[in-house]
Amino acid sequence: MYEQVRLLKTITLINGYDGSISLQQYLKNWFKENKNAGSRDRKIYTALVYNYFRIKGAATNYNQQALVVAAAAIDEITQPLHEAWKVETPEWQTAISNEIKFPLEDHVAAAVDKEALFAALKKQPAVFIRVKQAMLGEVKQECINKGYEFTIDGNTMRFAKNHPLTDMKTFANGDFEIQDIASQQTIQLIQPNKNEAWWDCCAGSGGKSLMLLAHQPQLQLFVADIRKSILDNLKERFNRNGIINYSALIVDLTKSETFQRLPLFDGIIADVPCSGSGTWTRTPEWLSFFDEQLLLEHAGRQRTIVENICQQLKPGGKLIYLTCSVFSDENESNVAYFTQHLPLQLVEQKYFQYSSEGGDTLFGAVLKKN
Numbered sequence: 001m002y003e004q005v006r007l008l009k010t011i012t013l014i015n016g017y018d019g020s021i022s023l024q025q026y027l028k029n030w031f032k033e034n035k036n037a038g039s040r041d042r043k044i045y046t047a048l049v050y051n052y053f054r055i056k057g058a059a060t061n062y063n064q065q066a067l068v069v070a071a072a073a074i075d076e077i078t079q080p081l082h083e084a085w086k087v088e089t090p091e092w093q094t095a096i097s098n099e100i101k102f103p104l105e106d107h108v109a110a111a112v113d114k115e116a117l118f119a120a121l122k123k124q125p126a127v128f129i130r131v132k133q134a135m136l137g138e139v140k141q142e143c144i145n146k147g148y149e150f151t152i153d154g155n156t157m158r159f160a161k162n163h164p165l166t167d168m169k170t171f172a173n174g175d176f177e178i179q180d181i182a183s184q185q186t187i188q189l190i191q192p193n194k195n196e197a198w199w200d201c202c203a204g205s206g207g208k209s210l211m212l213l214a215h216q217p218q219l220q221l222f223v224a225d226i227r228k229s230i231l232d233n234l235k236e237r238f239n240r241n242g243i244i245n246y247s248a249l250i251v252d253l254t255k256s257e258t259f260q261r262l263p264l265f266d267g268i269i270a271d272v273p274c275s276g277s278g279t280w281t282r283t284p285e286w287l288s289f290f291d292e293q294l295l296l297e298h299a300g301r302q303r304t305i306v307e308n309i310c311q312q313l314k315p316g317g318k319l320i321y322l323t324c325s326v327f328s329d330e331n332e333s334n335v336a337y338f339t340q341h342l343p344l345q346l347v348e349q350k351y352f353q354y355s356s357e358g359g360d361t362l363f364g365a366v367l368k369k370n
Contacts, residue, residue, distance in 0.1 A: 003084040010048045010068050019289035023053065040077075047075040047124075053284040054122055057101035066095035075124060076161075096122075103277075103290045109328040109351070109363075116355040117278075117326060125281040126358025127159040128181045130211065135175035142170050156181055160358065174241040179207050181359040182278070182324075182352040189348065189364045190320050192216040196266035199224070201253060201309050206234035208269050208322075210241060221246040222262065226253070254301060256308040264314045272302045274323040274330050278361035299329045303337055310342050310369065319344060319367040324360055326351075331363040343370040 017026050027049065031042050051071035059067055069092035072082035086092055100118045108114060131139045133155050143150055143157070146168070151158045158181070165171055165178060186208070192198055195218055200209045203223035213219065223246060225231050231248050238246065251259045275298050280286050306321065313319055321338070323330050331349075338344050349365035 003081055006044070006081060007065070007068060007085055010045060010052075011064060013045060013049055014052055014064070014068070017049075017285070019285060023050065023283065023285040043077055044081070047078050048072060048081075050284060051075060051078075051124075053288060054281070055096045055100075057287045058096040058099060058122065060094060060097050063091060063095060065089055066092045070095045074122070101287075103287060104292055104295060104327065107292075107295065107327045107329055108277075109326060109331055111332075111351050112326045112361060113353055113355065116353065117361060120281050120355035120358065121284065121287065123281070123358065124161075125360075127162060127165070128179060128184070128359060129157045129159075129165065129176045130179045130184050130214075131155045131157060131176040132174075132214070135170065135173075139168075139170045139176050142168055156184060158357070172240070177207065177210055177237075177241075179211070180279075180354070181357065182354045182362040183207060183360070184211065185352045185354075186320075186322060186362060186364050187211050187215055189322075189350075189366050190215070190267070190269065192219055192267055194218045196220070197263060198222070198267045198269065199262070199265045199309075199312065200269045200271075201251075202269075202271045202273065202305075203234060203248075204230055204271070206237050208271055209234075209246075210237065210243070212269070213243060222265070223248050224251045224253075224259070226250065253305040253308055256311060259308075259312065262312055265312055265317060266314055267318045267320065268309055268313055269320045269322065270306060270309060271322040272305055274298050274302065274325040275327055276324050277326045278324040278363070281355075281358075281360070295327060295329055298325075299334060302330060302334055306334075306338055307342060310338075310344065313369045315369055317369050318347075319369065321365045321367060323363045325363060326361050331365075335365045335367070338367060344368065345370060 027046055031037055048071055051074040052068055055071055066089055069082060069085045069089045072078040072085060100121055102118055136155055148163045170176060190212060192212060194216060197220040199222040201224050203209055203225050209221060209223055223234060228250055275295060276283060325331060335346060335349055339346050344367040347366040347368050352362045355361055
C-alpha cells in the first residue's frame with residue numbers, strides 16, 4: 001500500500017511540472033510545501049522524477065506508470081520500489097527502447113559522438129572535483145575515511161555516486177572545487193600569461209575564474225554576471241579559496257553601454273548562456289521542453305554578446321568562446337559568423353566530450369583579435 005502511494009505521488013509530481021522553471025527549483029519548491037517528506041523521501045522522489053525525464057524520450061508506447069517503474073530501476077535508492085511495482089506493471093520491461101529521442105537531433109554537430117551522448121542520457125551522471133595538487137593526499141584520505149568510492153586521474157577525482165562533498169572539511173578549506181571534467185579541460189584553450197588582464201564576462205559562480213587563477217595566479221582579473229545573487233555565490237567561493245584581488249561587476253552583456261568604461265583586456269572568457277544540451281544528463285527535463293525557437297534565441301543572444309564584448313579586447317587579444325551545447329548553431333556556425341563579421345580570426349575550436357565517463361560535453365573556440 002505504501003509503495004502504491006509513492007507511485008501515485010511520483011506521477012502527481014511529474015504531471016505538476018510544466019518546464020517554466022528548472023526541475024531542480026520545482027522539486028525544491030514542492031519539498032518546501034510538503035515538509036512531511038523526510039530526507040530519504042526527498043532523495044527517492046528526486047531520483048524517480050529525474051530518471052523519468054531521462055528515459056521519457058525513449059518511450060516505445062507512452063504509458064506513464066510503466067515509465068515510472070522503469071525509471072525506478074535506474075538508481076540504487078529506488079530499486080526496492082522497482083521490485084515492488086514491477087509485479088503489478090509487467091509492461092515496464094518494454095516501456096523504453098534502446099533509442100532515445102533527442103530534441104533537434106539534426107542540429108547536433110557532426111563532431112559530437114551521438115552514440116555516447118544519447119547512451120549517457122539514460123544514466124545518472126558522475127561527479128567530478130578539481131583538487132589543488134598540494135592537497136590531493138588530504139582530500140583522498142578524507143574521502144577514504146568517509147567511505148566514498150572514487151577514481152583519480154591527475155588532480156581530478158571522479159565519483160560515480162552523489163555524496164555530500166560540500167560537507168567535507170577539505171571543501172570548507174578550499175582544497176577542491178566541484179567541476180565537471182569537460183569544464184576542467186577547457187584550460188587547454190585559455191593559457192593565460194603572467195600579469196595579463198582577463199575578463200570572465202559570464203562568470204557565473206566562478207568555476208572558470210578559479211581554474212584560470214590556479215593556472216596563473218598573477219593576473220588582473222575582472223568577473224561579471226547579470227545576476228547579483230550569482231556574484232554573491234562567486235564571492236563566497238573566492239573567499240573560501242583566499243582570493244580577494246579581483247573586480248566584480250553586474251552587467252547585461254546584450255547592452256554594451258553597461259560595460260564600456262571597462263579597460264581593454266588581453267583575454268576574455270565568454271562562457272555564454274546556451275541550451276546546455278551537453279549537460280542534459282544533469283537537467284533531463286529539457287529533453288521534453290526544448291524546441292527550435294529556444295535554440296534560435298540562444299544563438300542570436302550569443303552573437304550579440306560576442307559582438308559587444310569584442311570591443312573590450314586588445315588587438316592581438318584572445319577571446320575564449322565556450323558553450324555547454326552540442327548544437328552546431330551555437331558553436332561552429334556562430335564561430336563562422338564571428339570571423340566573417342568581427343575583427344576575429346579562428347585559432348582553434350574543439351569539443352570536450354566526456355559522456356562515456358558520466359561527464360558533460362562542452363565546445364570551445366579560441367579567437368584572436370586582428
